[in-house]
Amino acid sequence: MDADLAALATAHGVATWYEDWHRERKDVAAESVVGVLGLLGVDATTPAAIRRELAAVRERNRLGRVPGTVVMRAGEPLVLPGPVTIELEDGTAGDPDDLPLGWHRLRTGDQEVTLVVVPAELPEAPQTWGWMLQLYALHSERSWGMGDLGDLREFLAVPGSPGLVLLNPLHAITPTLPVPASPYSPSSRRFANPLYLRIADTDEYRRADPPLRAAVDALKPAPTADGLIDYSAVWQAKRAALEMLWPLAGEIDLEADPGLTDFARFCALAERHGPNWPEWPAELRRPDSPAVRDFHSDRVAFHAWLQRLVNAQLEAANDTARANGMPVGIVHDLAVGIDPNGADGWLLQDVLAAGVHAGAPPDAFNQLGQDWGLAAWRPDRLIETGYAAYRDMLRRIFHHAGGLRVDHVAGLWRLWWVPPGMGPDGGTYVHYDPEAMLGILALEAQRAGAVVIGEDLGTVLPEVTEGLERMNMLGSAVLYFTRDWDDPDQVFVPPADYPRNALASISTHDLPTAAGFLTGEQVRVRAELGQLAGPVEQERKAARRDRDQLLAALRAEKLITDQSTNDEIIVAMHEFLARTPCRFVTASLYDVLGELAQPNLPGTMNEYPNWRMPLTAGLEAIAEDPRVQRIAVILAEREAHR
Secondary structure, three states: HOOOOHHHHHHHHHHEEEEEEOOOEEEHHHHHHHHHHHHHOOOOOOOHHHHHHHHHHHHHHOOOOOEEEEEOOOOOOOOOOOEEEEEOOOOOOOOOOOOOEEEEEEEEOOEEEEEEEEOOOOOOOOOOEEEEOOOHHHOOOOOOOOOOHHHHHHHOOOOOHHHHHHEEEOEEEOOOOOOOOOOOOOOOOEEHOOOOOOOHHOOHHHHHHHHHHHEEEEEEOOOOOOOOOOHHHHHHHHHHHHHHHHHOOOOOOOOOOHHHHHHHHHHHHHHHHHHHHHHHOOOOOOOOOOHHHHOOOOOHHHHHHHHHHHHHHHHHHEEEEEEEEOOOEEEEOOOOEEEEOOOHHHOOOOEEEEOEEEEEEOOOOOOOOOOEEEEOOOOHHHOOOOOOHHHHHHHHHOOOOOOOOOOOOHHHHEEEEEOOOOOOHHHHEEEEHHHHHHHHHHHHHHHOOOEEEEOOOOOOOOOHHHHHOOOEEEEEEEEOOOOOOOOOOOOOOOOOHOOEEEEEOOOOOOOOOOOHHOOOOHHHHHHHHHHOOOOHHHHHHHHHHHHHHHHHHHHHOOOOOOOOOOHHHHHHHHHHHHHHOOOHHHHEHHHHOOOOOOOOOOOOOOOOOOOOOOOOOOOHHHHHHHHHHHHHHHHHHHHHHH
16 A cells, blocks of 8 residues: 555555454455545545645644544543643543543633543452343233333343343334334334333323323234334334323423434424435535524424323332342343434534445455444544544433443444445454543443443454453453463353353354354355355354364353253253343343244345344243243352352
């Protein structure tokens, strides 16, 4: 690569090479670097343009300007050239040698910038156990076609006294049809999904007269013919019910929370003009345009009311968790990005890279790379704006969370950007400031009294694992992956050697269930769908080898015999995790109930019913299931013996 182009890329945090999954150097094509620089507003299309951009970088460096955001850890000195004055977030003057945690303003010379003082580390997470729950898959006699927040509240009372319940993302959708199934491609990560409302638990339903209640109850959708969740049908039914109850809502204050009002305005505009804001009339494509500000509709208040209802039911679930003495409570899941055509793509477009798709480079499982189709933060714009959008997102989530799992936590360090018109293998990494991204996450978590779990599976940089450890954030220890990869046989690591600061689990939503792993279900399904990378017999052989190695690890712990059934082996897998020192050990209902199908099969869209499969047992049966009770006893006894 041309030296000037490489220097320009480095100056803007754009990688010109990286280590692939073989730990070998992989050079990035010049056209990929040029494309990504363009997404950052840097013209690298000609040698003359590159020279101009480099000159601008050198001039900024010569002037010694302070960046738009300064991040410092509590207890460390503030080192800046020249005298400074500081205004603390409470409006008082700050002593540069003794600064409290928080969001402050720093003045130096002719500059005024954001100063964020972040914790050096979070308090240690408690030792506890809990359930991993795909909430949409839970169902009861009272829910409407999918699990809801009423089901969650009732699930928290299932015997066993768990310390936490880890949910799938509950991020907001765009309220139009069809409703996408994936919880990892949301319209907004700052607001919640009204599909999870329980209509009968709203104050408006309780105040309704009997005829109105009966009319609402009659809207409950019938079971689908194929047994799968039909999100569009659920939304149509709940939206109709909520519109019936809307006259009972009373006055909605649209000035109390301008951010919520902006989101509600997007929802109302999307109902009128469609879900993809880049296709709206030109005058509506910016949230600060006069046409948008002049837009008035009763639907804005309606969608603000829906968020008020969701917040009330989220808080009721948290109240139940607290009343049950759960040391952590409800742990939410933060998706790695958002649908660029959705609400946050419209509202936050000034801090997002227009046209980029976040994804992942080629690896052993996806040899062409991955394009997730998700928008990505622009690191330079985050710095210029004091990370306000990132902070706001975290605060809104932590308001109803005892913890947060961060999907693809390595994205706080670097994220794979795919430029427009290129395949997923034609991207490169863009680097973020981990001191800011991780530090702000820690600051907002500490203020909320919440724990943080990073999904650090797969090939991640050592500094990711080290950074999580340093901050007392938990990593992820999945049984299937916790192996000695340097050993030719890739043997499973004994439980005593698991990391302390981790959430341990058998599987994840993207991997085979326990029963599926033991029976080779993932090979059967992938072969049927034409998704295998190699010959089917080769894949079966690899699956049998993995199974045999796991059984060997369980036998080494004297948890099974050669005569153990699959049901007994699944219990032993949980007992294995119970012997680890991990702070959190979690069980999934998919594993405990012996479900064969995994919730999501990566690499598929319509070929497999991703995110649409309910649990085979209803909530009422789950509460009485002896397998659930037995696993709860095993994991609860782990805590009693420590």
